[in-house]
Amino acid sequence: MAFDFSNASGEAFGDIENVFFTKDGKNFLETENQTSNKVDLKKLNESVQEKANQESITKNTSSGTIIQISKDIIGTDTDLQIQLTELEERRMNMSSVRNKAYINMNTGEDITIIEKTEMYNGTNLYTVKQENGKMITYPRSMFVGSEKCFVPKEFYIREAERALEDSVNNNYEIINEMIKNQHNMIETSDSKYLELLLDKPMDIVGNINVPNKVQIPVKRMFDMNYKILVLEYVICMDNKIAALLFTDIWF
Numbered sequence: 001m002a003f004d005f006s007n008a009s010g011e012a013f014g015d016i017e018n019v020f021f022t023k024d025g026k027n028f029l030e031t032e033n034q035t036s037n038k039v040d041l042k043k044l045n046e047s048v049q050e051k052a053n054q055e056s057i058t059k060n061t062s063s064g065t066i067i068q069i070s071k072d073i074i075g076t077d078t079d080l081q082i083q084l085t086e087l088e089e090r091r092m093n094m095s096s097v098r099n100k101a102y103i104n105m106n107t108g109e110d111i112t113i114i115e116k117t118e119m120y121n122g123t124n125l126y127t128v129k130q131e132n133g134k135m136i137t138y139p140r141s142m143f144v145g146s147e148k149c150f151v152p153k154e155f156y157i158r159e160a161e162r163a164l165e166d167s168v169n170n171n172y173e174i175i176n177e178m179i180k181n182q183h184n185m186i187e188t189s190d191s192k193y194l195e196l197l198l199d200k201p202m203d204i205v206g207n208i209n210v211p212n213k214v215q216i217p218v219k220r221m222f223d224m225n226y227k228i229l230v231l232e233y234v235i236c237m238d239n240k241i242a243a244l245l246f247t248d249i250w251f
Contacts (some may be wrong), residue, residue: 024134025155044142064088097126101153108209108239111150157216159208164218164234166205167241174202175244178223179229185246193232201240210236214246217227227251 040214069080097113104111111128114135118124123139125232130151142149168175178184178196184196215233223228228249235243 065092069145073145073147075087083183097143102128102150103153103156104150104209105156106149106209108211110153110211157214160210160216161218162209163204163206163208164216164241165220165238167202167235168218168220169232170205171202172220175231179222179246180224188245192247194243194248195230196246198242198244201237201242204236204239204241209239222246 007150007157013140017054041055043095067082069082070168071077071175073081096116098116101112102111103109110131113126114129115127116124117127117137125137126140126143127135129136138150141147175196178198185196188195208236212228215235218231218234220231222231228251229246230249232247233245234241235245
């Protein structure tokens, strides 16, 4: 951090150093209140530079990187400081979440991280692109920790698979009866699958929100005595099972 003020003076309204070292109305470095109505910008430059260097040392010590998590986020009396190992620090510097897909656990909506920005106080912000193209910036705590709202899409889809597998198991006999009437099945436009559109959508086991119109793999076999139907994918709408996609194996 570098500040280059020329030799000048001007009116001081309050403590100018608060501009650099105040967060949520609280000064996070020990400072002395300005008692004069005038401020010497050269002295201010020296003071701010010195304190900025002190703050930098607490975040990047000679023994490695320290990640500090606010007590307000984790609900403790003091901030949490985590000393990274050499391996963690190397992998952190190599990794990037840019262009990675995440899903909102509350809505099932897809987002993509577009950019990472570091604020003056070390807080990381992430600008994401929603499905509708809207760009929104979120703090780091929305992606990691107990209060997170977004999780990696690959993980979320796997969790959805498990919930849908349980849901199919619970409704196995009902599905088996429906597919006995082959008039309920239609061929997909690419001729790859047989699709069963449910007149009455099925509930999903658990409270997970499943993205709409996404083909989620769920392998289940149905023996029709003259052919095998393999349930390949489940498609959901409004957090209910709306359609099932099968492949047919003939003997």
